[in-house]
Amino acid sequence: MSPDSRMEPDDGYFNDLSRQSNRRKNESPGSSQENNEVQNDGADAGVPRTKRIACIICRKRKLKCDGIKPSCGTCTRLKHSCAYDEVRRKSGPKRGYVKELETRLGRGVSAQVESLLKTNGPKTTMSGETLPTNDVFAQSAAPQVPPGFMNMDLGMDCGDDMESVMNSAGFFQGTAAQDAIPAILGNNNEDIGGLGETFSWEMIGLGLDEPLPTQDVIDDLHQIYFDKIHPSVPTVHKYRYLAAMNLAPSMRPPVCLRYAMWSLAAGVTDRYIDLHSHFYQRARKYVEMDEMKGHGEAICSVAHAQAWILISNYEYKMMYFPRAWMSTGRSIRMTQLMGLHRLDGARSDCKQVLPPPRDWAELEERKRTFWTAYCGDRYSSICTGWPMVIDNQDIVTNLPATEDAFERNIPQETLSLEETFNSEVDPFLSPFGGVVIMSYFFGKNVTHAHRAGPDNRPFDLQGDFWKRHREMDNVLSKVSLSLPDHLRLPAGIRNSNIVFLNMEIHTSTICLHQAAICTADLHGLDESIIAESRSRSIVAATEIANIMRMISHLDVTSVS
Numbered sequence: 001m002s003p004d005s006r007m008e009p010d011d012g013y014f015n016d017l018s019r020q021s022n023r024r025k026n027e028s029p030g031s032s033q034e035n036n037e038v039q040n041d042g043a044d045a046g047v048p049r050t051k052r053i054a055c056i057i058c059r060k061r062k063l064k065c066d067g068i069k070p071s072c073g074t075c076t077r078l079k080h081s082c083a084y085d086e087v088r089r090k091s092g093p094k095r096g097y098v099k100e101l102e103t104r105l106g107r108g109v110s111a112q113v114e115s116l117l118k119t120n121g122p123k124t125t126m127s128g129e130t131l132p133t134n135d136v137f138a139q140s141a142a143p144q145v146p147p148g149f150m151n152m153d154l155g156m157d158c159g160d161d162m163e164s165v166m167n168s169a170g171f172f173q174g175t176a177a178q179d180a181i182p183a184i185l186g187n188n189n190e191d192i193g194g195l196g197e198t199f200s201w202e203m204i205g206l207g208l209d210e211p212l213p214t215q216d217v218i219d220d221l222h223q224i225y226f227d228k229i230h231p232s233v234p235t236v237h238k239y240r241y242l243a244a245m246n247l248a249p250s251m252r253p254p255v256c257l258r259y260a261m262w263s264l265a266a267g268v269t270d271r272y273i274d275l276h277s278h279f280y281q282r283a284r285k286y287v288e289m290d291e292m293k294g295h296g297e298a299i300c301s302v303a304h305a306q307a308w309i310l311i312s313n314y315e316y317k318m319m320y321f322p323r324a325w326m327s328t329g330r331s332i333r334m335t336q337l338m339g340l341h342r343l344d345g346a347r348s349d350c351k352q353v354l355p356p357p358r359d360w361a362e363l364e365e366r367k368r369t370f371w372t373a374y375c376g377d378r379y380s381s382i383c384t385g386w387p388m389v390i391d392n393q394d395i396v397t398n399l400p401a402t403e404d405a406f407e408r409n410i411p412q413e414t415l416s417l418e419e420t421f422n423s424e425v426d427p428f429l430s431p432f433g434g435v436v437i438m439s440y441f442f443g444k445n446v447t448h449a450h451r452a453g454p455d456n457r458p459f460d461l462q463g464d465f466w467k468r469h470r471e472m473d474n475v476l477s478k479v480s481l482s483l484p485d486h487l488r489l490p491a492g493i494r495n496s497n498i499v500f501l502n503m504e505i506h507t508s509t510i511c512l513h514q515a516a517i518c519t520a521d522l523h524g525l526d527e528s529i530i531a532e533s534r535s536r537s538i539v540a541a542t543e544i545a546n547i548m549r550m551i552s553h554l555d556v557t558s559v560s
Contacts, residue, residue, distance in 0.1 A: 378443045
């Protein structure tokens with residue numbers, strides 16, 4: 001008789017109470033205790049137990065955490081800075097989910113392999129050898145993984161241990177599957193030049209494909225930018241930009257603007273010289289991605305116009321001239337789209353894209369963004385002879401104020417471009433404003449040399465061409481002689497815009513007289529005209545050489 005049959009009571013057992021009482025006496029105390037525990041567990045099943053939340057450091061290092069706040073016992077003992085997540089993270093998959101997922105995946109892969117074998121038959125190598133069936137699976141099964149499989153929404157947060165759970169279940173065993181994972185997920189542990197291997201998952205919401213540099217590198221690049229690049233391209237408000245970098249990720253300046261700034265900063269320092277091309281490529285990638293969002297409304301911001309301005313500056317520096325020409329055009333069109341060329345005129349009937357500025361500093365930043373794009377338009381045209389985009393008659397925005405007023409948000413009245421030429425040179429003209437005025441002369445040179453009209457008559461000294469030549473020569477001489485003392489050298493030798501302004505005066509003189517020499521030689525005019533223009537060009541070139549000698553002992557990228 002089996003033990004199970006001996007334990008079963010006979011039919012008279014249930015009618016004899018004495019036999020039932022004897023059986024209760026023979027039961028061991030342990031079995032009674034177990035029954036009580038089962039009953040207690042059943043009674044407490046409806047009461048949820050308090051779940052202990054581990055701190056961030058213990059959870060990452062897989063340490064046991066007692067959950068004591070504000071600092072757990074482990075962090076207190078090891079003298080770590082203890083912190084807890086404000087929102088409890090969801091637990092891993094439900095019981096049996098991994099096994100079910102494994103079964104489904106196995107069925108799908110088996111079906112794909114069988115279909116592949118039936119369709120294509122045995123595989124052969126380049127040398128004509130037939131591969132075994134398992135080699136066919138290794139070569140063909142991995143690429144068959146659906147592209148969105150690893151990124152599909154499972155309807156839960158699988159937590160930190162999901163990868164280890166799936167590895168233990170055998171999902172990613174074998175070289176074929178492991179080689180397929182980077183192709184699907186991308187390399188999230190990218191480490192370029194010591195930028196770090198930590199991918200900030202909070203940046204996924206911003207659409208980033210790679211991690212940003214570490215905070216120390218970012219701070220260093222910002223310092224370099226505002227010390228060496230910003231004095232020559234003073235568009236971004238330094239303190240507001242740095243303050244915005246401490247906001248939530250979605251409220252910080254656009255990633256494309258950051259990368260554009262970092263690319264220029266990395267190009268002027270030995271520490272990050274190998275990274276400037278990487279930053280430039282990412283700046284272009286993200287600014288173009290923003291352009292493709294929605295209906296394009298994401299790029300209607302001053303920050304995106306600034307990003308294209310800095311990208312074009314980088315491209316001119318690297319001599320990517322076709323790309324730089326197109327980037328300059330983008331920045332100009334964006335400033336015109338936002339109406340930055342009509343900030344000080346009467347309210348236009350054109351569609352208003354931007355809201356009114358919050359204060360004078362924001363208005364000044366918009367002005368500086370437009371005038372920087374204006375300078376880029378003139379520089380690109382004077383170098384190539386290609387047509388300009390901005391018409392001076394459409395500009396109703398006053399010249400930029402001084403750098404000190406811009407940084408401290410102190411309202412300052414400035415003149416318009418037309419008022420500057422109809423009166424004496426403004427004694428309070430800012431260095432950046434002087435650069436804008438000379439950019440205007442570059443544009444006049446392009447128009448003068450490349451546009452022909454019915455009354456141009458370059459063969460006649462009384463024609464329009466030579467009248468414009470004499471008029472522009474007189475204006476250049478007037479600007480050079482009436483330049484305010486604070487914009488002269490050597491007083492302003494440590495300001496890059498003042499140095500550049502003085503070079504622009506002499507460069508514009510050379511451009512004007514070189515056009516005169518070519519025209520006079522082409523039409524066989526008097527040699528005295530050619531000799532005079534050549535003499536003026538030599539004097540201007542000598543002045544530029546003197547300025548270069550004057551600043552030869554300085555690091556021009558670091559003057560402020």
